[in-house]
Amino acid sequence: MIYFAPMTTKKIGILGGGQLGRMLLQAAANYPVDTFVMENDLACPAAHLCHHFTKGDITNFNDVYNFGKGLDAITIEIENVNEDALEILQQEGVKIYPTPAALKIIKNKMLQKQFYKDHQIPTSDFIITQSVAELNQHTAYLPAVHKLAMGGYDGRGVQVIKTASDLDKGFDAPSVLEKLVPIKKEISVIIAVNDKGVHAMYPAVDMVFDQRLNLLEYQLSPADLPEKLLWKIEAIATKLVKHLNSAGIFAVELFIDKEDNVLVNETAPRVHNSGHHTIEGNYSSQFDMLWRVMLGYPLGCAEAILPAAIVNLLGAEGHTGEACYEGLSEILKLDNVFVHIYGKKQTKPGRKMGHVTILSKEKQELIHQANRIKNTVKVVAVVESAVNIG
Numbered sequence: 001m002i003y004f005a006p007m008t009t010k011k012i013g014i015l016g017g018g019q020l021g022r023m024l025l026q027a028a029a030n031y032p033v034d035t036f037v038m039e040n041d042l043a044c045p046a047a048h049l050c051h052h053f054t055k056g057d058i059t060n061f062n063d064v065y066n067f068g069k070g071l072d073a074i075t076i077e078i079e080n081v082n083e084d085a086l087e088i089l090q091q092e093g094v095k096i097y098p099t100p101a102a103l104k105i106i107k108n109k110m111l112q113k114q115f116y117k118d119h120q121i122p123t124s125d126f127i128i129t130q131s132v133a134e135l136n137q138h139t140a141y142l143p144a145v146h147k148l149a150m151g152g153y154d155g156r157g158v159q160v161i162k163t164a165s166d167l168d169k170g171f172d173a174p175s176v177l178e179k180l181v182p183i184k185k186e187i188s189v190i191i192a193v194n195d196k197g198v199h200a201m202y203p204a205v206d207m208v209f210d211q212r213l214n215l216l217e218y219q220l221s222p223a224d225l226p227e228k229l230l231w232k233i234e235a236i237a238t239k240l241v242k243h244l245n246s247a248g249i250f251a252v253e254l255f256i257d258k259e260d261n262v263l264v265n266e267t268a269p270r271v272h273n274s275g276h277h278t279i280e281g282n283y284s285s286q287f288d289m290l291w292r293v294m295l296g297y298p299l300g301c302a303e304a305i306l307p308a309a310i311v312n313l314l315g316a317e318g319h320t321g322e323a324c325y326e327g328l329s330e331i332l333k334l335d336n337v338f339v340h341i342y343g344k345k346q347t348k349p350g351r352k353m354g355h356v357t358i359l360s361k362e363k364q365e366l367i368h369q370a371n372r373i374k375n376t377v378k379v380v381a382v383v384e385s386a387v388n389i390g
C-alpha cells in the first residue's frame with residue numbers, strides 16, 4: 001500500500017526581502033506553506049507577498065533569533081545574515097537551508113577558498129593578505145585579483161591588480177589574493193540538495209560579459225560547451241556540495257580558462273541570478289525546487305523545457321530616483337519573452353531592477369532578442385510627467 005503523508009502547513013522564514021525572496025514567494029503560493037520574511041525595509045520587493053512580515057536587522061543576533069524561533073525552517077536570500085543565531089536555532093530544531101556551518105564557509109572568501117583547497121576542488125591559487133602593507137609584499141604574485149574576505153557582492157569588493165602600480169587599489173582588510181585566471185568563459189551551475197543528500201542539477205549557464213565594460217551582457221542556458229567540459233563541471237559541482245554537507249540550493253560559479261581547465265570561482269548557498277530563467281525555461285524552477293527541499297517533497301525536474309536567455313534590467317547610469325521603465329510595452333509584445341519587474345521604488349546606476357527571460361529553440365534567436373531587449377528597455381528616474389510603463 002502506498003502511504004501519502006498529509007500535507008501540513010509548515011512555517012518557513014526567509015531572511016532578506018529582495019528580488020530573490022520575492023520570486024521565492026511567488027513559487028510558494030503553490031504549496032501549503034505559511035511564509036515569513038524579515039528585512040529592515042518595509043517597502044522591499046518581498047514585503048507584500050509574504051504572509052507575515054517582520055521589520056528587523058538580518059545581521060543582528062536577537063532579531064534573527066526572535067524571528068526564527070517557532071518556525072519549521074529558514075532560508076536566506078543573502079549571505080550577510082547572523083549565522084550565530086541560525087546555529088542556536090538549528091540546535092533548537094529549526095531546519096536551516098543552507099546549514100549555518102556551510103554558510104560560515106561560503107560567507108568568508110578566505111574560508112571558501114581554503115575549503116576548495118582542502119577538498120581538492122579545482123580553484124585558482126591564492127594567498128591571504130590582512131592589510132595593504134602585506135599586499136605590497138606580493139608583487140611577485142601579480143597579475144592577481146584581490147577580494148575582500150567579507151561583505152563584497154556583485155563585483156564590489158573585487159579589484160584586479162595587474163601590476164605593482166595597481167597595488168593601491170587593494171583592500172586594507174582581510175582579503176584573498178588570487179592568481180588572475182585567463183578566462184575563456186564564465187559558467188554557473190545550480191544544484192539542489194535535499195535532506196537525504198539526493199541532488200538535482202540544472203543545465204549549466206553561460207554568463208556572457210561585455211569585455212569592454214566588464215558588465216554581464218546576458219546569460220544563456222544551456223551553456224555552449226563540449227560534453228567533456230560539461231561532465232567536468234557536473235563532477236566538480238557534485239563533489240563541492242557533497243563536502244559542504246548541507247541541503248538547499250547552491251549556485252556554483254566557474255571559470256573555463258584558455259586551456260579548458262575548469263576552476264571554481266565561488267559558490268552562493270541560495271537561489272541565484274543565474275537561475276532566473278528556470279522560472280519559465282525549466283520544468284521545476286530554482287524557486288520551486290527550494291520549496292520542495294524545505295517542505296520535504298520529492299525534488300522536481302531540473303531539465304530545460306526550452307533553451308533560454310536572461311537579460312538583467314539594471315538602473316541606467318546617471319539616473320537616481322523614482323524608477324520608470326522605458327520601452328517595456330515594446331518588449332511585452334514579443335512572443336516567448338517574460339518580463340519580471342522587482343517592484344523597487346527607487347532606481348540608481350547598476351541596481352538590479354528586474355530581468356527579462358527569452359525562450360527559443362534557436363541560440364541565434366536568443367542572442368538577437370537579448371540584444372534587442374538590452375537596447376530597448378531602460379530603467380531611468382521619473383521626470384515630471386513621465387508614465388510608468390513606456
Ligand code: ADP
Nearest residue numbers: 124145152153154155156158178179180181266
Ligand atoms: P562577487 O562575489 O562580488 O560577484 P567574484 O568573485 O564573482 O565577485 O568576481 C567578480 C568577477 O571578477 C568575476 O565574475 C570575474 O569576471 C572576475 N574575477 C574574479 N576572480 C577572478 C580571477 N581569479 N581571475 C580572473 N578574473 C576574476
